[in-house]
Amino acid sequence: QDYYGRELQKSEDLKTNTCVTPTRPLPEAVRDALQRVHEEVVARYYGCGLVIPECLASCRVLDLGSGSGRDCYLLSQLVGERGHVTGIDMTEGQVEVAKKHIAYHMEKFGYQKPNVDFLQGYMEKLGDVGLADESYDIVISNCVINLAPDKRAVLQEAYRVLKPGGEMYFSDIYASQRLSEDLRKHSVLWGECLAGALFWGDLYSIAEEVGFSPPRLVTASPIAIGNKELEGIIGDCRFVSATFRLFKVPGSSWAGPAQVIYNSGIVGHERELVFDANFTFKEGEVVDVDAEMAAILRSSRFADKFLIQAGGADTAATQGCC
8 A cells, every 4th residue: 555555656656667568469449448548547557558358348347456547447438338347446545546537537438427436445355345246247457466465365256246157357477486485575576566476376276266267378478677686686586477367157158168150249359359378269260169168158248259069179278377
């Protein structure tokens, strides 16, 4: 709270390159939406790139660690007036910045009533701010879960508030090894999203314990710290910024491998949908998928964008890792 509420006043105040990691090229609709976000909201935002999943129309989205609200205001435009976006953050100053600009953005977007709200609270305890079971289609997070001491509690709460077939789509910082206690107590490294980074392999075990499908890697980029003093403290540990997607797949959706055809229909992804590091679906092309991917597509918001037929080889796709 102190680091993000007082010490940092703008993104240029960050002491490493951790939170400015580039991502893959943005669809035109997202670039245009970003141009309509208030300059103060953008200046006070400290996330890694953009965390914007596909197929968002009319969805209910929860942003964990929403900060000044940049991603929420982007999503507000992409879910449309019938959708809704909730941002939650523990830092009072950041929530105040986000709330201050609600009326500005709703007028800018031409909405009759707000489709965003912001809450001050902890992502490990979403029930404390009244968020109900199975109330969201998508949970996103942008370089924030590393700041939570109890990562399992964060994923458990995300799983609880997601509807069956819902998705957690998030970027974060991961370490090549489990960090020492001394490193984990370094306040600047914690605020810079490094000391709290999860060993990437632990994400897989925590997701399974909570009930999610295995993490699906979307993108990963090595991080250059860019600060000699902090690099000396870190030693031989390496870090990556990675985006994963996790799904809350109901048991009834499992029906073996399948052949799927992407029918298009997702704005900005009409010709092809880059689903993760292993699967890119081109419009009209037949793709064999394993039972897990078939269940994800069948139960999620992507279902009506695909023709899904039983069959195909049940050869599990190689899991991308950091």
